[in-house]
Amino acid sequence: MSNASVFQGLEAHQRERLQQLQQELDSLVGLQSVKRVIREVQAFALIQKYRQTLQLTCEPMVLHTIFIGNPGTGKTTVARLFSQMLREMGILQKGHTVEVERADLVAEYIGQTAQKTREVIKQAQGGLLFVDEAYSLARGGERDFGKEAIDTLVKAMEDQRDRFVVILAGYPEPMNRFLEANPGLRSRFPITIEFPDYTDIELYKIALGMLEKREYSLTARAQQELIRQIRRLRQGDPATFGNARAVRNLVEQVIRRQAVRLVGKRELTKGELTVIYPVDFPGNDA
Ligand SMILES: Nc1ncnc2c1ncn2[C@@H]1O[C@H](COP(=O)(O)OP(=O)(O)O)[C@@H](O)[C@H]1O
Ligand SMILES: [Mg+2]
Numbered sequence: 001m002s003n004a005s006v007f008q009g010l011e012a013h014q015r016e017r018l019q020q021l022q023q024e025l026d027s028l029v030g031l032q033s034v035k036r037v038i039r040e041v042q043a044f045a046l047i048q049k050y051r052q053t054l055q056l057t058c059e060p061m062v063l064h065t066i067f068i069g070n071p072g073t074g075k076t077t078v079a080r081l082f083s084q085m086l087r088e089m090g091i092l093q094k095g096h097t098v099e100v101e102r103a104d105l106v107a108e109y110i111g112q113t114a115q116k117t118r119e120v121i122k123q124a125q126g127g128l129l130f131v132d133e134a135y136s137l138a139r140g141g142e143r144d145f146g147k148e149a150i151d152t153l154v155k156a157m158e159d160q161r162d163r164f165v166v167i168l169a170g171y172p173e174p175m176n177r178f179l180e181a182n183p184g185l186r187s188r189f190p191i192t193i194e195f196p197d198y199t200d201i202e203l204y205k206i207a208l209g210m211l212e213k214r215e216y217s218l219t220a221r222a223q224q225e226l227i228r229q230i231r232r233l234r235q236g237d238p239a240t241f242g243n244a245r246a247v248r249n250l251v252e253q254v255i256r257r258q259a260v261r262l263v264g265k266r267e268l269t270k271g272e273l274t275v276i277y278p279v280d281f282p283g284n285d286a
Helices: 004-009 012-027 032-053 075-088 113-124 134-138 146-159 172-181 200-213 220-234 243-262 270-274
Strands: 065-069 097-100 128-131 165-170 191-195
Touching: 012 032, 012 075, 032 075, 032 191, 065 075, 065 172, 075 097, 075 128, 075 165, 075 191, 097 113, 113 128, 113 146, 134 146, 134 165, 134 172, 165 172, 200 220, 200 243, 220 243
Parallel strands: 065 165, 065 191, 097 128, 128 165
Antiparallel strands: none
């Protein structure tokens, strides 16, 4: 069955926009499990809203979520889409995303952190508060002001249950340790989404997609070189390997190197401006 009926509570423009956002999410390479959970959450939210219109009992919609994954695995990208989806479903008023990290929440002097955190929460009203590397809020133990930030955040989540959604994001190991040390926190985040590292093939597809979007194309040998360089990138420390971000940096480097190769020429065809050769990759000097 199509899910058209579920969308009935929504206006036509919301429905259309929601489908656009869904397509954008689908167009991300890989991330199958992430896409599945987002679909689940979306279905849940739509059904609860639909039940409401028929005066059926509704589950409270607690959508605070934990994103676990290494750098460059798509956490920020998915969070931004998720926030906009929630707006189109009428769950969030604005659907913007406020991205913060420890330094945006924690102040230097005693008594100022709560205020600083509350200010950020205010900015996130009607949208999504994305706390990157959230585990660093527990860095200094009991006496650290990070704890004050956590307490302030938890209190705001209790008081204003449905006016903003919080996502705590971070790398797997420290994040799991952080959540174990703060059981009260964990229970307030009913959804956990894991962002796996991309495979080499996925990274290759991501790189091709980035190049295509920028109107560049690779020769067959340049494609080989791209695969080789992706493998090489991964050989370092897996905790610092940047996944799609490392690939984006590589793509940007390649584009700059192609520009250097071309800039001395008098006249350039469209073909010359778009094609990438192996020599355009770092380490391959002509
Ligand atoms: N699955 C994907 N498909 C295409 N591009 C991606 C994908 N995942 C990440 N990217 C790109 O990689 C870069 C880093 O992603 P980001 O969401 O910032 O990762 P994180 O927040 O986990 O560090 C961004 O430019 C993003 O557009
Ligand atoms: Mg990020």
